[in-house]
Amino acid sequence: MNTTDKLEVAVYQLLEALGENPEREGLVDTPKRVAKMFREMSAGLGKDPKDEFTAVFSEGHEEVVLVKDIEFHSMCEHHLVPFFGKAHVAYIPQEGKVTGLSKLARAVEVASKRPQLQERLTAQVADALQDALNPQGVFVMVEAEHMCMAMRGIKKPGAKTVTTVARGLYQEDPILRREILSMIKD
Structure with a gap:
């Protein structure tokens, strides 16, 4: 079968x-x-988000690259009901090494298409970008509404869960962290 x-x-x-x-x-x-x-x-099962970073270029750019409002849908692994929202993915290139912008969205797509936890999804995207490009810093924020909270249990529709993962400079430098949070919120 x-x-x-x-x-x-x-x-x-x-x-x-x-x-x-x-x-x-x-x-x-x-x-x-x-x-x-x-x-x-579940189309992302068996795939590694890191494999989405196939287009890597040397551009001499070493300032923030941020793709905001990447819409995604995933499935809560505890209840097998959807959660959905937006991911914001930022990095500071090292030695000018950048990737195609769509690759950031593709990494979110691969990580979200499986039974998942939002915390793990956020970390998988950050780790994939860190492993693929070795940038100076990575920051990923995911904002999502969980149907397991809206439709059952506590029944609180509209409640949003926010998770973040910081690597490199974003983990070490509170000023850079505040700056990227401000850019995401604008």
Whole structure:
């Protein structure tokens, strides 16, 4: 049985366990649709965000590079429901070594497409950038709303969770850290 079949069977059985009839008109294709959704939401499994940094250039630029408001969707590994928001990724190149701007967004995409924790997602993006470019500093901030908090449990829709990871100069220099936070908030 392939993974798709296993997913479809699991969803079919889940519907039955909930007391639904998976054969009724509105649900007959639901196992297939949910299996497709889970494959999409898990497309980053087995991939390393660091591998996204394939375009590296020597440009002589050693000032801040920041890509803000990178939208992402992920899945809480504790409840298998979505969390979503924006990532902000910054680095200070070392020896002028920069990467394509889209690569920063691609790293966020790969790290987010798996059952995930926001704290780990933030660290994986920062570590991938640090490993790939060895910049002077890396700063990643992720702001997200978690459906596991909005739809169940505490039921607080609109609450945002913010996580940050700082490496290199951003970890060591509070002035640089305040500067990047100010740039992200503008």
